[in-house]
Amino acid sequence: MNTSDLIEQIANTTRRPKTEVKDILDAALDAIVDAAKKDEDVTLTGFGKFSVRHLAARKERNPATGESIEIAASRKLAFTAGKGVKNALVLPKTPAKRAAAAKKAPARKRS
Template sequence: MKTSDLIDQIAQSADRSKTEVRDILDALLAAILAAAKTGENVTLTGFGKFSVRQLGARQGRNPATGESIEIPASRKLAFSAGKGAKDALALPKPPAKKTPAKAPAAKKVAVKAAPPKAAGRKRT
């Protein structure tokens, strides 16, 4: 979705003009960046949190030449989704698998042993 698409959708759902929505969106983004410049976090409850993360200086490689280069320390704006956003994006849980009903256990029948046979031959 592009910025113009977002503005169109908000203007339609909020029954506001596109220029008014564009001004509000620009002000929102400017406020988030102003807070980030001072190192503040911006939390939009239910949606997420914008925060500034510090990246330290590190060694890297130029992929074209393989030469080792120094990457300077920097700051970046990071976004962490809040519970409301995570819940909205969560995939539905598959239905629980039904376990087949177990057949009732068969009753054990006692088997009588045959009388022991006499050892050896029979005499008649």
């Protein structure tokens, strides 16, 4: 799903014009980025949390030359899924294998 698909789905669900939905979505994303610039977390209860992770400077190797290179310290925006999202993504358990194993005929005794 891309941005235009998301906008269309929200517009259909809320019965709002796509232009209005686009403006609201852009404002929400801008607010998340602005908070990240200030090292603030954004928590959407039941959905998840956006937070800034700080990566320290480190040395790595260039795979092509084997030369050691310095990688500068940086920040990245990370997302941690909330309980509601995690629960929505849980796959149903498939008891079919257990049921099939239970239906097998017992082994015969050898005399």
